[in-house]
Amino acid sequence: MKAVVQDRYGSTDVLQVEEIPTPTPTGAQVLVRVHAASVNARDWHLMRGDPYLARPSIGFGSPKVKVRGTDFAGRVEAVGPDVRRLRPGDEVFGEADGAFAEYVCAPEDVVAAKPANLSFEEAACLPLAANTALVGLRDLGKVRPGQKVLVNGASGGVGPFAVQMAAGYGAQVTGVCSTRNADLVRSCGAGHVVDYTREDFTRDGRRHDLVLDLVGNRSLTALLRVLHPAGTLVLSGGGVSKGGSLVGPMGLLMRGQIVARLGRRRVRVLVAQPGPENLATLRELAESGVISPVIDRSYPLAEAPEAIRYLEVEHARAKVVVTV
Template identity: 45%
Template sequence: MKAIVYTQYGTPNVMKLKQVEKPESGDNEILIKVHAVSVNYADWHALTGTPYIARIAFGFFRPRNVILGADIAGTVEKVGRNVGLFKPGDAVYGDLGLHGFGGFAEYICVKEEWIAHKPENLTFAQAAAVPMAAVTALQALRDHGQVQPGQKVLIHGAAGGVGTFAVQLAKYFGAHVTAVCSSRNTDLASSLGADEVIDYAREDFSANGHRYDLILGINGNRSINDYRRVLSPHGRYLMIGGSDRQIFQAMILGPLLSKKDGINMGGMTGRTNPKDLAFIKDLLEAGKIRPVIDRSYPLEETHAALRYIGEGHARGKVVIHVVDEGK
C-alpha cells in the first residue's frame, strides 16, 4: 500500500511517499480502508519534534511512529473474530493520536474502542475533519471548563480546527462567546455563532476591560498573565497547544496563580473516546455544529498540507484525500 513515511524530525521535506506492507488485522482489530485523513498540529509537532517536551511521547532522537495522521475516516474492510461493534462495509471515523497515528496511508489497523460510526450526513473528508478538534473542544468546554449557560467565554484562536468547533459548542451549551482571530476570519467566526468577534490586530482583548468566566487559549501567543488579567473571579483558563514557554507557564505558573487568586489556570489535552465521538456525531447529524475545511490535498501532497499547517494560518481543518470521493 502507499503511505507517507518519515524517519527523522525536520521540515515536511523529510516526508516521503513509499510502498509499505499492508497491515493485517488481528483477532481484536479492524482493518480500515482510509478514505480521508485530516492534518492536526499534533502532526506538525510530531514531524518537527517541537516543542521539545513533546519528544517524551514522540521519541527523543527520532520518531517512534514513522507514519503520521491521527484523524481518519474510511470503511471497514475486515474485522477480527473478537470484534463485535463493527462489520465490513461500515463507514467509520476516529482519532488515532494517542494510539500511534498511522492515518497517512491507504490502510490501517485499529481497535474497535478507538473509532465510531461516521456521521451519515458528512462525506468522508468532512468526517475526517472532526475527531481530534471537536472532541478536544468538547472536553475543554464541558469537562475541564465546566461551562454553564450565560457564562462569558473567550476563545483565542477561534478560526483554527479546535477553535471553530469551540465557538459552535460553546454556543450549543448556552454561553456568550467572544472569538479572537485575525481580520480575515472575523466573518467566519460570526457565521459560527460568536456573539462578539475581536480582530487581534486592531484590539487587545487583555486591555479592553472585559472579563470572562472561561478562556480557551488555543495555540495562542499570549502570556498566562494576559489571560489571568481578564478572568472573572473564580474563572478558568485552559491552554490547548502552544510553545514550550506556554506549556511551562501552564504547568508551573498555572497552579501557583490558581492558589493565589482563587481562579483556575492550566492546560489540557483531548482524549478522544467512542462516547464523545458519538455525542459529536449526534450534533453533526442534527445540524448543531459543522466542520470547516480550508484546503484539501491528495495523499501525494501531504508534505504541502503539513507545510501549510505549519504556517499557522489555516481556517478550520486541512484534509488529505486518500480516496477520490468522486469515484
C-alpha cells in the same frame, strides 16, 4: 499500501510517500480503508520533533511512529477476533496514529460510526479537533447557558468547533482571530469578535466566565486578567509555533498546572483522549447541526507534505484535509 512516512525530524522534506505493508488487525483492532484524513498541529509538532521536551515520549533521534496523520474517516476493511461493535463495510471515523495512508489499523474504542450527514472529508475533521473543543468546554470548562465564553484561536483547527459548541450550549461567545477570519468566526456563532491585529483582548476590560486558550501565545497573567474571579481558564496551547524550542507551549501548560495545584484560580490543562463516548457525542452534535466542519483546503495523499506546510506557513483557517 501507500503512506506518508517519516524517518527523521525536520521540515516537510523529511516526509515521503512510500509503499509499506498493509497492517493486519489483531485482538480488538479494526483495519479501516481511509477515504480522508485531516491535518492537525500535532502532525507538525511530530514532524519537527518540537518541542524538544516532548522527545522522550515521541522519540529521541527519530519519531517512534513513522507514519504521520491522526484523524481519519473511511470504511472498515477487516476486524480482529475481539471486535464487537464494528463490521466490514461500516462507515466510520476515528483517531489513531498513521492516518496519512491508504489503510490505518486502530483499536475499536477509538473508532465510531460516521455521522450520517457528513462526507468522509467532513467526518475526518472531527476526532481530534472537535473532541478537544468538547473536553475543553463541557468537561473542564463546565460551560452553561448565559455564560460569557472567550475562545482564543477561534479560526484555527479547533476554534470553529469550540465557537459552534459554546454557542450551542447557550453561551455568549467572543472569538479572537485575525481580520481575514472575522466573518468565519461570526458565522460559527460568535456574538463578538476581537481582531488581535488591532486589539489586545487581555487589555480591553472585558471579563469572561470561561476562557479557552488554543494558541499559547499569551502569558498566564494576561489570560487570568480577562477572567471573572470565579471564572475558569482552560489551556490547550496546541497551535503551530516557530519550532526549535525546548518547551514550546508546554511552558504555559506547566505554569497553569502549578497555579491549579495551588488552588488560587480555576485553571485547567486540556488533554483530550479519544474514546467511543465522545465520538458518539460528536456524531450527535454533527447530525443535529450544532457543529459543522469548515474545510479550508483539500490535498491528495501524495501532497500530504504540502498540506502540512500550508498549515505551518500559511496559517490555515479551520481544517485542512487529505483525501485518499
